Amino acid sequence: MDDEWAIRFEHAAKTYAAGSSASRAHAPAAVDDLSLDVRTGEVLVLVGPSGCGKSTTLRMVNRLVEPTGGRVLVEGRDVATLDVVELRRHVGYVIQNVGLFPHRTVAQNVATVPRLLGWDRGRTRTRVAELLELVGLAPDRYARRYPHELSGGERQRVGVARALATDPPVLLMDEPFGAVDPVGRRRLQDEFARIQRELGTTVMLVTHDVDEAVRMADRVAVMSTGGHVEQLAPPLDVVARPATPAVADLVGRGRTARLLALGRLARDDVDPATTAPAGAPVVQLGDELGEVLDAIASDGVRAAAVHDGRTPIGAVTAADVLTALRRLVAGPADVTPGGTTTA
Numbered sequence: 001m002d003d004e005w006a007i008r009f010e011h012a013a014k015t016y017a018a019g020s021s022a023s024r025a026h027a028p029a030a031v032d033d034l035s036l037d038v039r040t041g042e043v044l045v046l047v048g049p050s051g052c053g054k055s056t057t058l059r060m061v062n063r064l065v066e067p068t069g070g071r072v073l074v075e076g077r078d079v080a081t082l083d084v085v086e087l088r089r090h091v092g093y094v095i096q097n098v099g100l101f102p103h104r105t106v107a108q109n110v111a112t113v114p115r116l117l118g119w120d121r122g123r124t125r126t127r128v129a130e131l132l133e134l135v136g137l138a139p140d141r142y143a144r145r146y147p148h149e150l151s152g153g154e155r156q157r158v159g160v161a162r163a164l165a166t167d168p169p170v171l172l173m174d175e176p177f178g179a180v181d182p183v184g185r186r187r188l189q190d191e192f193a194r195i196q197r198e199l200g201t202t203v204m205l206v207t208h209d210v211d212e213a214v215r216m217a218d219r220v221a222v223m224s225t226g227g228h229v230e231q232l233a234p235p236l237d238v239v240a241r242p243a244t245p246a247v248a249d250l251v252g253r254g255r256t257a258r259l260l261a262l263g264r265l266a267r268d269d270v271d272p273a274t275t276a277p278a279g280a281p282v283v284q285l286g287d288e289l290g291e292v293l294d295a296i297a298s299d300g301v302r303a304a305a306v307h308d309g310r311t312p313i314g315a316v317t318a319a320d321v322l323t324a325l326r327r328l329v330a331g332p333a334d335v336t337p338g339g340t341t342t343a
């Protein structure tokens with residue numbers, strides 16, 4: 001196994017053979033020529049407009065879609081050479097609306113793959129209980145329920161538990177939280193992030209929700225038609241310094257709010273000569289800029305005191321937060337259109 005990457009696309013291409021032979025001859029490629037590495041243990045999010053080839057890209061990994069050009073490797077092996085059942089044991093898959101078996105209980109749904117693998121009942125039962133705990137569903141309350149007795153968010157959790165049953169090193173997620181209301185979605189995102197960190201799973205996630213992308217990703221791949229990667233970079237870089245007009249278009253609306261959530265208070269943002277007035281709110285170096293602004297925005301306050309741990313190091317005003325935002329946008333000048341930044 002390669003330590004650096006878990007999934008590699010090498011000039012991967014897919015042209016669907018649909019319609020008449022005449023239209024087939026001119027069918028545009030859903031994915032034209034994709035070369036991309038997903039690093040071991042990272043969450044890489046594909047985001048882009050509808051029809052740009054995100055799902056096609058994802059499905060080439062578990063061979064729900066067979067490439068018509070190039071190749072896809074998982075943990076160093078060309079997926080085309082692998083037995084599909086063996087491959088899918090290593091590659092979990094979660095989709096919107098999950099596709100749970102309606103006439104099977106939660107426990108039976110989660111046990112699907114262990115059953116196929118012939119695990120004994122004791123091992124399966126223990127694993128199912130572990131997984132339900134992991135996704136925040138108490139086994140004694142949920143194991144015997146049927147999918148129609150669950151909320152959308154709970155069903156999605158069962159889908160995640162099922163995909164993780166054999167502890168796959170790679171997990172593919174296609175709009176996994178798309179069917180959940182915004183509040184539930186945010187909670188699921190947070191919990192999933194915790195689970196992912198705990199397990200160290202390599203995740204490739206598809207969404208068309210830019211906020212979801214920047215919240216979940218270690219790196220974001222912004223795609224345009226034909227599976228073309230416009231920019232591949234950490235969320236902050238994508239939002240602060242879009243590499244192409246297409247990326248700017250996608251992240252443009254609500255950009256300041258996203259920067260406030262992604263940017264962190266740095267030492268350079270703090271005025272060491274100023275002391276905040278008595279009773280001023282205290283923020284910490286490294287806090288989200290949005291939280292800092294919230295603190296300053298509270299009634300009758302013009303500045304927040306900044307601490308580094310327990311040590312007061314100065315004060316910060318709303319104007320300083322604005323300067324910090326500009327610092328993020330100015331950033332290091334290492335982004336080239338269509339290129340990548342290293343992080």
Ligand SMILES: Nc1ncnc2c1ncn2[C@@H]1O[C@H](COP(=O)(O)OP(=O)(O)OP(=O)(O)O)[C@@H](O)[C@H]1O
Pocket residue numbers: 016017018030048049050051052053054055056057208
């Ligand atoms: N089975 C198929 N047969 C023919 N064409 C397909 C098939 N699946 C996808 N396509 C086409 O391939 C292109 C890419 O589709 P894909 O589903 O990968 O895009 P996407 O970015 O995931 O879109 P969305 O965000 O709307 O789900 C689209 O033009 C789509 O119409």
